[in-house]
Every structure is written in C-alpha cells, then in structure tokens.
C-alpha cells in the first residue's frame with residue numbers, strides 16, 4: 001500500500017524509508033533522491049478549514065500529510081515548527097505584497113528569515129529536525145554509552161552557507177563546517193557567516209575556488225573511514241525536508257490572494273537554480289492547490305529553459321567559474337564545463353539537482369499506464385530515471401519522450417532572463433513604483449519573466465513572483481541598476497542587522513591550500529577543541 005509518509009528512491013534501489021531516514025541520509029545509497037511513495041491529496045474541507053490558518057498552522061497540516069505521527073508525535077511537530085519560524089522578522093513569515101495592482105502582479109517575500117534569503121524557510125526547520133532526531137536516539141541509549149553526534153560539512157559561495165549556519169548554530173550534538181573560497185564570497189555574505197560565534201560553528205576560508213571547496217567536501221563524504229568516524233551530514237538542496245518546508249508558502253500565499261481576489265487561480269513565477277523552490281510548487285499543485293501554472297525563470301545558465309523549449313536536457317560548455325550548486329546527484333562537476341557567472345549567483349548552475357525528482361513523475365505519468373500494478377509503474381519510472389541520469393553523466397545530456405515533455409508543459413512554463421534584462425527590471429520597478437521598491441537580482445529574474453508574460457498574454461491572471469533574497473545581499477547588481485537615480489542611496493537599502501556586520505567580532509579558520517588532508521586535520525583539531 002503506497003503511503004505519502006513512506007519514501008522511495010528515484011532510482012528504484014529501495015523503498016519503505018521513513019521520514020527520518022530521508023532527512024538524515026539526504027541522498028539514497030543508489031545515488032537517487034527520496035520522494036514520497038504517493039503524493040497525498042488534501043482533506044475535503046481544506047479550503048474552508050485552512051483558509052484562516054497562520055503559516056505555522058498550515059505547516060503543521062501539510063507536514064502531517066508527509067510525516068507519520070508515529071515518527072514525530074503531533075505535539076513535537078508543532079513545537080519544531082514554532083521554534084523554526086520564531087526567528088523570522090515578519091509576523092506572516094512569508095508576506096505577500098502587491099507590486100502593481102493594475103497588472104495583477106504580486107511578490108511573495110521569502111527573505112524575512114535570519115539570513116535574509118529564502119533558504120532560511122527550509123534550513124531553520126532542517127536544523128531543528130537534525131537536533132530532534134539526534135536527541136531522541138541519544139535518549140534511548142543506556143547511560144554511559146557514547147552519544148551520537150553529527151558533523152555537517154558543506155561548501156558555499158554564499159547563500160547556502162549562511163542559511164545552514166543559522167539553522168544549526170547552538171544545536172546540541174551537531175558541529176557544522178562550512179568551506180568557502182577565501183576572499184571570493186561577497187563581503188556581506190562572508191561577514192554573515194564568520195560573525196556567528198557559537199562553539200559548534202566553524203568557517204573554513206580555503207585558498208582556492210568554490211569548485212575546490214565543493215570537491216573537497218565530496219571527497220570527505222567519499223572517505224569512508226572519515227565519514228564513519230565523524231558521522232557526516234549534508235544540508236544541500238536535495239534534502240527532502242527542504243522541499244517539504246517550501247510547500248507551505250504556496251498554500252499560505254494562495255489563501256492571502258483569495259482574501260483580496262476571491263476565486264482567483266494564480267500563476268507562480270519562480271527564479272530557479274537547483275529546482276528546489278519550484279518543485280515545492282509542483283507538489284502543492286499535485287496535492288490539489290489551484291495553481292494556473294508554475295513558471296521556471298532562469299538566468300543565462302538556462303539548461304532548464306532549454307529543456308522546456310526542446311525536451312532536451314543538455315549541458316552546454318560556457319566559460320566561467322565558481323557557482324553554488326551545479327552538481328548533479330551523481331557528480332557532474334561544475335568546473336569540468338563551467339557555469340556562466342551572472343548577477344544572480346545563487347542560480348548559477350550547470351545542472352539542477354532536484355530536476356531528477358520531476359523526471360521521475362514525468363516518467364511515471366507517461367511511460368506507464370494506470371492499469372499496471374503500482375509497484376510495476378514505480379519500477380518503470382525509476383528505470384527511466386536511471387537511464388537518463390547515465391546519459392547525463394556519459395553523454396552530457398538526454399532527450400525525454402514526447403509524452404514526458406507534453407506532461408512537463410501541463411504544469412510548467414519557462415523563461416530565460418539575461419543580466420541586462422535583470423538590471424533593467426530592477427530599475428523599472430524602482431522608478432515606476434510609488435514605494436520605490438528595490439528588487440534583488442534573483443527576484444528580478446522572476447519579475448522580468450512575469451512582465452514578459454503580461455506583455456504577451458495580458459493581465460487577466462494574477463501572477464505571484466517568488467522573491468528569494470533581500471536586495472542588500474547583492475549590492476553589486478542593485479548599484480548597477482540604481483546608482484545615480486534621484487533619491488537612491490544603497491545605505492537606505494541596508495537593514496539594521498547588516499550595519500554593524502563589518503566591525504562585528506569574527507571567527508574564521510584559514511586553510512592555506514585546497515587540500516583534503518589539510519581540511520581533515522583542521523576539522524579534527526576544531527572538533528577536539530569543541531569538547532574542551
């Protein structure tokens with residue numbers, strides 16, 4: 001019997017995983033990603049009973065559909081949710097604002113968490129889950145037995161690192177090590193990470209590139225002795241709990257827009273990199289939330305936009321370097337081909353890790369038929385995914401069947417946005433809005449895509465653009481767009497919390513060479529230091 005609270009791997013190696021398994025393992029041992037055995041449908045009365053729920057209450061209802069109460073009892077789940085969103089500055093957690101009333105253009109602000117980026121919505125929850133599962137395992141141990149610990153290791157060129165650090169700071173039995181390329185992350189992002197002084201947080205400034213850092217992290221995970229000794233954990237964007245947490249704001253914003261425009265079926269426009277944010281929207285839609293379409297908005301790293309236009313998912317060689325993500329689940333390395341550096345760096349990817357999950361559903365819907373046994377349908381879908389992932393690795397790309405492309409177009413549209421268009425839209429929105437709204441470059445990619453849809457299809461559909469970061473984090477692009485305009489001063493964009501960052505006390509460990517053995521030494525020395 002398929003359950004939405006039990007998980008299988010997209011590559012078919014195994015099934016029957018608990019939610020706890022998916023969170024702590026991150027990636028299945030066959031290299032696949034975890035998905036629920038079935039997508040839950042909504043209770044019959046969801047429209048009426050959920051419509052006045054707070055973000056936290058919605059989170060509880062939605063998470064309960066994917067997590068068995070035998071795994072996390074209701075009261076514990078509620079308390080995890082309360083703690084995860086108590087760090088947000090906005091009472092609504094993810095407020096919906098209207099950018100242009102006459103054009104039915106709205107913005108869903110996802111950047112009111114501790115690091116001012118949308119990744120907080122998921123990583124605050126993931127940090128608490130790690131702590132919860134570890135505490136429970138340790139409570140079950142006989143007195144005197146050694147406690148289970150987790151060593152989270154990740155590489156970052158900006159956003160993921162600080163969100164992970166804020167999600168895990170001060171958590172019991174967890175240590176976190178974030179590698180960044182020394183001198184190559186933006187000053188604000190670097191200061192955000194290194195000004196966190198909790199004993200369990202360690203920033204490693206590695207002399208090298210982001211790809212060097214990413215490669216070292218992968219080598220450490222592959223080092224079975226080191227991994228077994230320190231129980232390595234990952235917080236990268238393929239963790240199922242991250243997708244789950246992101247489903248909530250689609251529901252929350254849906255109800256918000258119903259209050260001003262009853263009965264409307266909105267379109268969501270999502271600035272996309274690793275396909276995690278927009279995939280959460282796909283789950284919301286499949287659960288039964290009325291969504292007209294999900295628009296995937298890419299920057300000039302446009303593998304996804306090309307897929308929706310052609311049915312071919314293909315890595316293009318372009319010059320450039322250093323980007324977050326961009327690693328296929330089975331290891332196409334970004335630096336072998338290179339991504340283009342753009343003004344929206346959190347979306348600079350070569351391939352999108354979470355796209356594999358969508359492929360599984362496309363294959364399930366179109367490569368199998370409803371009269372087949374469920375387990376047989378799942379097996380066929382996983383075989384198809386495996387075949388495509390092998391082609392991605394060996395031939396740098398693949399084409400899906402016409403049926404799968406058709407299925408992809410049922411729920412999604414796509415747009416590609418250049419750097420110059422990104423800058424132009426930041427300027428246009430600032431000058432044309434009374435509030436002088438300042439978009440960050442990632443959100444601007446989404447808004448540009450929405451404006452394009454308005455230009456060709458009119459304004460009859462309400463469009464909700466996901467706004468993924470605060471503009472102060474990306475001063476370069478914002479200055480490019482707005483410098484010299486009357487009344488513009490970047491200091492006005494800076495939130496209070498960023499003002500003291502430059503002079504705040506910092507703690508960072510320099511690593512003189514991008515070398516795995518050296519990083520191992522540093523990690524072990526700092527871990528020993530934590531225990532003193």
Ligand SMILES: *Cc1c(COP(=O)(O)O)cnc(C)c1O
Pocket residue numbers: 117118119159160237271272273274275276277278346347442468469
């Ligand atoms: C991570 C990130 C994105 C891309 O989200 P995906 O889930 O990887 O598609 C967009 N904008 C910002 C600011 C981000 O940090």
